Amino acid sequence: MxxxxxxxxxxxxxxxxxxxxxxxxxxxxASPEFAGPLLLCRLAADGLWFATLCGYHNITDVQRQALLSRLLKLTENMK
Known part of the structure; x- marks a missing residue:
C-alpha cells in the first residue's frame, strides 16, 4: 500500500x-460482481475512521452508528 x-x-x-x-x-x-460495491463501502468506512481519528468532522455518535449500520446493511448479501 x-x-x-x-x-x-x-x-x-x-x-x-x-x-x-x-x-x-x-x-x-467475494464474487467479482461485488468487488466495486465492497471497495466503495471499504473506502467509506476508512474515511469515517480517519475523520474520527483526526477529529475534522462533527459526527455525533448517533450519526456514526447510523452510517456504520448502513454500510453493514449494504454488504449483507455480498459474497
Missing part, C-alpha cells in the same frame, strides 16, 4: 494496518 509521506510519518500504524487489511482482502472470496 502506498501512503503519502506525511501519512507514513504521522500515522505509521495506519500503514501497518492498511497492509494487513489489504492482504486480507486479497484472500477474500
Amino acid at each position: 502506498h501512503l503519502p509521506l506525511a501519512c507514513r510519518y504521522h500515522f505509521p500504524a495506519c500503514a501497518i494496518a492498511g497492509r494487513s487489511i489489504n492482504n486480507a482482502l486479497l484472500q477474500d472470496d
